[in-house]
Amino acid sequence: MPSSDHLFCLHSVAMFSRMFARTSFKHAVVEGFQPLIHHRRYATAASLNQTEVAKFAAMADSWWDMEGPFKPLHAMNPARLTFIRSTLCRHFGKDPFSARPFEGLKFVDVGCGGGILSEPLARMGASVTGIDVVEKNITIARLHADLDPVASSIEYRCTTAENLVEEQIKFDAVIALEVIEHVSAPAEFCKSLSALTVSNGATVISTVNRSMRAYASTIVAAEYILQWLPKGTHQWSSFITPEELVLTLQRASISVEEMAGFDFDPLTGQWSITDDIGVQYIAFGIRNG
Numbered sequence: 657m658p659s660s661d662h663l664f665c666l667h668s669v670a671m672f673s674r675m676f677a678r679t680s681f682k683h684a685v686v687e688g689f690q691p692l693i694h695h696r697r698y699a700t701a702a703s704l705n706q707t708e709v710a711k712f713a714a715m716a717d718s719w720w721d722m723e724g725p726f727k728p729l730h731a732m733n734p735a736r737l738t739f740i741r742s743t744l745c746r747h748f749g750k751d752p753f754s755a756r757p758f759e760g761l762k763f764v765d766v767g768c769g770g771g772i773l774s775e776p777l778a779r780m781g782a783s784v785t786g787i788d789v790v791e792k793n794i795t796i797a798r799l800h801a802d803l804d805p806v807a808s809s810i811e812y813r814c815t816t817a818e819n820l821v822e823e824q825i826k827f828d829a830v831i832a833l834e835v836i837e838h839v840s841a842p843a844e845f846c847k848s849l850s851a852l853t854v855s856n857g858a859t860v861i862s863t864v865n866r867s868m869r870a871y872a873s874t875i876v877a878a879e880y881i882l883q884w885l886p887k888g889t890h891q892w893s894s895f896i897t898p899e900e901l902v903l904t905l906q907r908a909s910i911s912v913e914e915m916a917g918f919d920f921d922p923l924t925g926q927w928s929i930t931d932d933i934g935v936q937y938i939a940f941g942i943r944n945g
Contacts, residue, residue, distance in 0.1 A: 719770025719796050729772060729834065735918055735927040736833060736938065737776055740860055743914055743940040744829055747858050756781030761828040764852060766817050767835035771797035775807040777831075785811045785827070787820065817848040829858040833938070836863050836901075837894045843904050850908040853943040859910050862938035866895035870935045898933050910941040 718724035745752040748761060759781035765774040768786030770793055778784045778801075788794055794814045801807040817832075830853045832845075839845045846861075853859055864870050874895075896904075902912045917933040920926075 720800055732927045735929055739916055739929055739938050744858055758782035763829045764827045766832040769793050771801055774810050778807050778810050787813050787815050789816055821848050821851040826854045827852055831860045833862040846904050846908040850910050857943045859941045864895045864936050865934055866897050867934050905941050909944045911944055912939050912941040914940045
């Protein structure tokens, strides 16, 4: 259980966040379709950001430490999987109540880290390829997956989305969670995700909104007050608003069909799906053509 001091900090952050008006996806798209994306300086080459690669390589040993720097991702995983199961089962006509609803589908987990998302996807029946640019992440992912006969079927590769595009590999669903805010060229990255997706296939992306609420909770609280993450893990200027993400994906031939936010309950330590996309959010899109 969190300490009383941690609960107080979390409660304060939650109260701070709720002081701002909640933003629904429909309102964000209708009111926010401004060319804000042009104000961001994207690289025109590959999307790899060496500074971010080094940052996560330094934390690679902690992927399966439930009390380590990836504790927030482990806590958020059930909510992320709820959204993925719901949207992808609906899109592919699968039974969401089945133990293995993704049987027969090919998924790629881009920026898979130590495999904390790849493994449950494999247990739900998907044929999963997990890719990451950090060799140590892939090594740890393979070692952990080998502990489970089902997860051991995952194909882990130390490579980039761009390299997979060159191999002309396609997937039914392309998933990139908490990755786009760490690449140097989000627009190019989204084009690669699109190129990896079959026609009418699915793309799922989660990231952090560039809002003051996100700065307060993701950086001030998580990195400096609670010290859940090493200082400097996130850069507020690299966060992406929902409007920017919709436009970027649209230009990459991906139509965003659904978006949801994540809400943290400081009393239970659990995350849930919400319509508030003001801080952390996840998007489901369909590859056109």
